[in-house]
Amino acid sequence: MDIRLEQASLHWQHHCVFSELNLELPEGQWTSILGQSGVGKSSLLQLLCGIADDADIKGRILCSDGLPLQGRVAWMAQQDLLLPWLSVLDNVLLAARLQGNRLSPGEVERARYLLSQVQLADRAEARPDQLSGGQRQRVALARTLFQDQPLVCMDEPFSALDAITRLKLQDLAVQLLADRTVLMITHDPLEALRLSDRILVLQGHPARLSEAIEPSGSVPRAIDAPEVLHHQARLLKQLAQETI
Amino acid sequence: MDIRLEQASLHWQHHCVFSELNLELPEGQWTSILGQSGVGKSSLLQLLCGIADDADIKGRILCSDGLPLQGRVAWMAQQDLLLPWLSVLDNVLLAARLQGNRLSPGEVERARYLLSQVQLADRAEARPDQLSGGQRQRVALARTLFQDQPLVCMDEPFSALDAITRLKLQDLAVQLLADRTVLMITHDPLEALRLSDRILVLQGHPARLSEAIEPSGSVPRAIDAPEVLHHQARLLKQLAQETI
Amino acid sequence: MMRLLRPLIITLGLLVIWQLVVWLTHAPRFILPGPLLVLETLFSQFPLLMKHAAVTLVEILLGLLLGTLLGLMSALSLVTWGSLRRWLLPVLVVSQAIPVFALAPVLMLWLGYGMASKVAMATLIIYFPVTAACFDGLRQTPAGYLQLARTLGASRRAQLLQIRLPAALPAFGSGLRVATSVAPIGAVVGEWVGSSTGLGYLMLNANARMQVDLMFAALLVLAVMALALYFSVNLIARRLTPWLSESTSSNFRGNSI
Amino acid sequence: MMRLLRPLIITLGLLVIWQLVVWLTHAPRFILPGPLLVLETLFSQFPLLMKHAAVTLVEILLGLLLGTLLGLMSALSLVTWGSLRRWLLPVLVVSQAIPVFALAPVLMLWLGYGMASKVAMATLIIYFPVTAACFDGLRQTPAGYLQLARTLGASRRAQLLQIRLPAALPAFGSGLRVATSVAPIGAVVGEWVGSSTGLGYLMLNANARMQVDLMFAALLVLAVMALALYFSVNLIARRLTPWLSESTSSNFRGNSI
Amino acid sequence: ADKVELLLDWFINPDHGPLIIAQQKGYFAEQGLDVSLVEPADPSMPPKLVAAGQADMAISYQPQLHLQVDQGLPLTRVGTLVATPLNSLVVLKDGPIKSIADLKGKKVGFSVSGFEDALLSAMLHKHGLKNDDIELVNVNWSLSPSVISGQVDAVIGAFRNFELNQMDIEGHPGRAFFVEEEGVPAYDELILVVNNAQLNDDRWPRVMTALEQATQYIVNHPEAAWATFISYKPDELNTELNRRAWRDTLTRFALRPAALDAGRYQRFGAFMQAQGLTKANPAVATYAISP
Ligand SMILES: Nc1ncnc2c1ncn2[C@@H]1O[C@H](COP(=O)(O)OP(=O)(O)OP(=O)(O)O)[C@@H](O)[C@H]1O
Ligand SMILES: Nc1ncnc2c1ncn2[C@@H]1O[C@H](COP(=O)(O)OP(=O)(O)OP(=O)(O)O)[C@@H](O)[C@H]1O
Numbered sequence A, B: 001m002d003i004r005l006e007q008a009s010l011h012w013q014h015h016c017v018f019s020e021l022n023l024e025l026p027e028g029q030w031t032s033i034l035g036q037s038g039v040g041k042s043s044l045l046q047l048l049c050g051i052a053d054d055a056d057i058k059g060r061i062l063c064s065d066g067l068p069l070q071g072r073v074a075w076m077a078q079q080d081l082l083l084p085w086l087s088v089l090d091n092v093l094l095a096a097r098l099q100g101n102r103l104s105p106g107e108v109e110r111a112r113y114l115l116s117q118v119q120l121a122d123r124a125e126a127r128p129d130q131l132s133g134g135q136r137q138r139v140a141l142a143r144t145l146f147q148d149q150p151l152v153c154m155d156e157p158f159s160a161l162d163a164i165t166r167l168k169l170q171d172l173a174v175q176l177l178a179d180r181t182v183l184m185i186t187h188d189p190l191e192a193l194r195l196s197d198r199i200l201v202l203q204g205h206p207a208r209l210s211e212a213i214e215p216s217g218s219v220p221r222a223i224d225a226p227e228v229l230h231h232q233a234r235l236l237k238q239l240a241q242e243t244i
Numbered sequence C, D: 001m002m003r004l005l006r007p008l009i010i011t012l013g014l015l016v017i018w019q020l021v022v023w024l025t026h027a028p029r030f031i032l033p034g035p036l037l038v039l040e041t042l043f044s045q046f047p048l049l050m051k052h053a054a055v056t057l058v059e060i061l062l063g064l065l066l067g068t069l070l071g072l073m074s075a076l077s078l079v080t081w082g083s084l085r086r087w088l089l090p091v092l093v094v095s096q097a098i099p100v101f102a103l104a105p106v107l108m109l110w111l112g113y114g115m116a117s118k119v120a121m122a123t124l125i126i127y128f129p130v131t132a133a134c135f136d137g138l139r140q141t142p143a144g145y146l147q148l149a150r151t152l153g154a155s156r157r158a159q160l161l162q163i164r165l166p167a168a169l170p171a172f173g174s175g176l177r178v179a180t181s182v183a184p185i186g187a188v189v190g191e192w193v194g195s196s197t198g199l200g201y202l203m204l205n206a207n208a209r210m211q212v213d214l215m216f217a218a219l220l221v222l223a224v225m226a227l228a229l230y231f232s233v234n235l236i237a238r239r240l241t242p243w244l245s246e247s248t249s250s251n252f253r254g255n256s257i
Numbered sequence E: 001a002d003k004v005e006l007l008l009d010w011f012i013n014p015d016h017g018p019l020i021i022a023q024q025k026g027y028f029a030e031q032g033l034d035v036s037l038v039e040p041a042d043p044s045m046p047p048k049l050v051a052a053g054q055a056d057m058a059i060s061y062q063p064q065l066h067l068q069v070d071q072g073l074p075l076t077r078v079g080t081l082v083a084t085p086l087n088s089l090v091v092l093k094d095g096p097i098k099s100i101a102d103l104k105g106k107k108v109g110f111s112v113s114g115f116e117d118a119l120l121s122a123m124l125h126k127h128g129l130k131n132d133d134i135e136l137v138n139v140n141w142s143l144s145p146s147v148i149s150g151q152v153d154a155v156i157g158a159f160r161n162f163e164l165n166q167m168d169i170e171g172h173p174g175r176a177f178f179v180e181e182e183g184v185p186a187y188d189e190l191i192l193v194v195n196n197a198q199l200n201d202d203r204w205p206r207v208m209t210a211l212e213q214a215t216q217y218i219v220n221h222p223e224a225a226w227a228t229f230i231s232y233k234p235d236e237l238n239t240e241l242n243r244r245a246w247r248d249t250l251t252r253f254a255l256r257p258a259a260l261d262a263g264r265y266q267r268f269g270a271f272m273q274a275q276g277l278t279k280a281n282p283a284v285a286t287y288a289i290s291p
């Protein structure tokens, strides 16, 4: 399903983050958003997920199947939001637990599988406060992947990971989210270029979205491909533009 | 002052993170540590700062001036640890506030200067929960820079920042911490190579520190210098080595 | 508009329910008088009620002040000195377990039948809830804040006053709210045990004379006083913690777009 | 070793202080008897005391159970239904402000002289602290958790039970601790108003006969009971919140390396 | 047997002697009655509960009855337990107060019962004082402690058979000014009241018969009666205070519990009205009968 955000605007207490913003998320494609810190990327994500509670928001979200988007988005926040009273495994299973039904063995198995994929199989019973920063982020990623939603919104999902782990988890995400519509926020142009079908830059006050860059070839791309390097330079230049 | 950590070991509830670890921080140099997520980098920093409360620790910290290190370290944690009840400005001023004396106009001015340097001059009166993730990290950085300590320990200080802001703040840090001994944790080999005099990799179970890489030339280095690229390849290879 | 109307509607609703209870349970007048009778008495005896209410109010306010200060200071001491805590906490709990009533004669002996003994009662009754709430709040400071404070060279005192204390403000607010709602009982009980003025005295006297309507009128005045106190304290508590999400307000919006 | 000795030492210390107070203030025997006399009475009247203590204990436990359940449920309802909250909160505060004593005749009228009315008293006295603590706790859930839960498609009920409730457990623990320390007063006050068994009855009776030693012995039994209750509840509360840092324990280590 | 739930005014003490004896010696049972005695802690409650139909019979005080009837409680006196006033104004024997006139400017403690200021003002009046000349302090349950410890200079509402002994045992003997000697009309201290709706119930004469038997037994066999009395609750009643109080109460039990002196009620009713405690002084027959 395609998703269109139309004429969206968002204010935090009289401070306008963006207005009259339009965003298109084509079905099955991976869209990345880059942008300066504080420009409004996370706010945009919250608006899409319908959780920008304290903000004044306007605009419309249209899904190509005509149903509301509400309830069909998996959200991975910039903070990991692990519940301190649940074990790592239960945090991954949170979506299932919140449905209120008994956990099926299949669900538990899938959660364990995802944990092993993010290399935390042996910490399944630990409490979140016993994890390192990167480990927490990986649990949050596993929790997001566990959800089975058509749209996946991820806010800097790999920011706390070392280069190697990051590559692995990128591959994992590409593989597991193959047929999903994905919106990812990142600060790393290479990461965006490696994973995305479309790359947008959010810029300005109030913020506006740039034209999409659409690298060719299938994901995950090699990061030393000439096209990727070319786009990287272009992106960096664009990002540098508006810094005051 | 040089700082030496000798025969340090750290356990979290019977889980050995590292043991018999030695680390040297030469005076006035910038040392970076890279390493896989969960390997024990943050733990090492906490040990140095004397705040690894719940861990079993052994070892000695020696300063070349013979005084204890305790109380002479500025620590920037992986989480920003901004106090929600203080304004952004007051968070930056926290070190001064905690000394209990009245804030001098000079201190306030310096805090405001640092805030303007991290591009948050206009958010000085905001509450931390009104900031974006990257903005919070920048406030935490300003708070750390505000402290006037001989040893500065920073845990992934630029992880939540976009490429441009990151470069700027790196330059700012290099400039303001010119004569300090700095220990930085990062996941970005290029960042380490750009800023550091010495680069170490923490690896294994229990973790051990690799030989130091000491790129030549003065910081901040150009990231496309051949030597930097060469070291980067070497570091990536080394980091990839031990991934299970 | 609604904000102003609501208390009125609530009051009316309560009066109606009260009347209904009287009707339905056939409670006789001398056990549960109807609201009309009580209101009538309230107006006819207004000066008398106000005279006694003023005394009780002062007792409550002083008790609240003292109890809160003492409770806060105790909680701070308990948190600061670990050894003190291990020795003193059981004592505090025991002290709480002793009904103030039983101590009342002793208090009266020491403090006389004047205002002091009633203030002491109110203080005593408030003391433990405030201490417990503050102590729990102070104890549960996020570890990271304290670690940070230590690297910032904060003295114990600074850690306590500038980190633990503000972090405990929400808990402190809860404790204060409970205290405010309990304080009137302390004062009234004090007046029951020994006094010659105050709403508690008036109630006791009216009760003995079977003037149940007067007693309930005094009760009404007491309730209004307690309510006003509670909402003032509530307001102050909220002002003290502006960073709290108070997530109920925007709780289940969800469908805003 | 110390852990076992400490309660003993504390007890002894309190007794000594008590004796000192008696000596220093020259308190007459019929107002504050010395600990020796009271202990003597405690032993000589042990069966009598135990008989009454059992009744009171049952009342306290039942009151605690009921009060906690009701308080928890009220807090949950208040948080769930915003409109309910705006209407009901003032009512709750008013209800709290009315001394249970004043309601005693009404309660007796409805519930009779038996155990029911005492349990009702204890319940009433516990109810508000628990409700207030839980409500405050439930209200201050970190906004992020709730946002996450909503994107996970959690129903209101699931949000309440699986996010807000566990997040409020620390506050709930505080409330429970206060409730536990207040519950004995509730039961005893209930017994004062009307009963023919229980420690409260015994105390009042002994007081009326000026057997102050017996009264203080009963007080002692009550205090021990309250203490045991408090520490059990404390233990349970801690078990319920293993993730809390309880930062006091490792509070000021700092110099460990 | 017919059940009777009887609410006492206070914890069981020698004032309740005839009731306990009748219970223990089986006089109630002989009358085909199954009486249960309930002890409350607040003396103002039992009449209310009887008036509300929650119990059959309650012990009250004659002055209280006037107040209750005036407030519209449907209560009627059907018997008398103690036929003289017990109430008294008590001071320390070796204290400065030798006569009521010495009370000027002093503190007087009382345990709220609703009419002590009336008693007091009558007593003061006789000695040329006014109510404003003293300060009244509610000391609730601590009548003798408060006067012994000097918190107040005198207490009203002390029972001559009880508080005096209590003070004596504590080594601070007291002096009592008897209300009926100081200007207050004589009255019945303890009476039995029932709900007007059950006025003609045939249980009341039977209760009175049993009480009469019990009182005779007490008068005839004081020592045996004492043993019977404490057998009701051996571990609580057998105290020095009770023993002394028993002796002093013996002479005060109504020998004819059912008998009603209408004139006495009429006079006391007039006194209450004159003191402003009641609005009217209704006919005695409307609130006191001899069953
Ligand atoms: N409080 C704690 N209790 C128990 N185990 C802990 C605790 N903190 C960290 N650990 C464990 O110690 C190990 C090292 O953690 P540390 O935070 O030092 O990792 P790190 O190298 O900083 O990782 P990252 O890059 O993800 O931040 C991890 O395996 C983690 O699970
Ligand atoms: N709850 C809030 N109340 C008020 N202002 C807010 C709030 N949250 C965010 N803002 C402001 O809105 C702007 C956009 O914030 P947002 O979190 O969307 O930035 P971002 O693009 O995600 O930045 P970053 O890369 O640093 O995470 C920022 O200037 C921020 O200060």
Ligand SMILES: [Mg+2]
Binding pocket: A041, A042, A043, A078, A155, B132, B133, B134
């Ligand atoms: Mg963001």
Ligand SMILES: [Mg+2]
Binding pocket: A132, A133, A134, B041, B042, B043, B078, B155
């Ligand atoms: Mg770390």
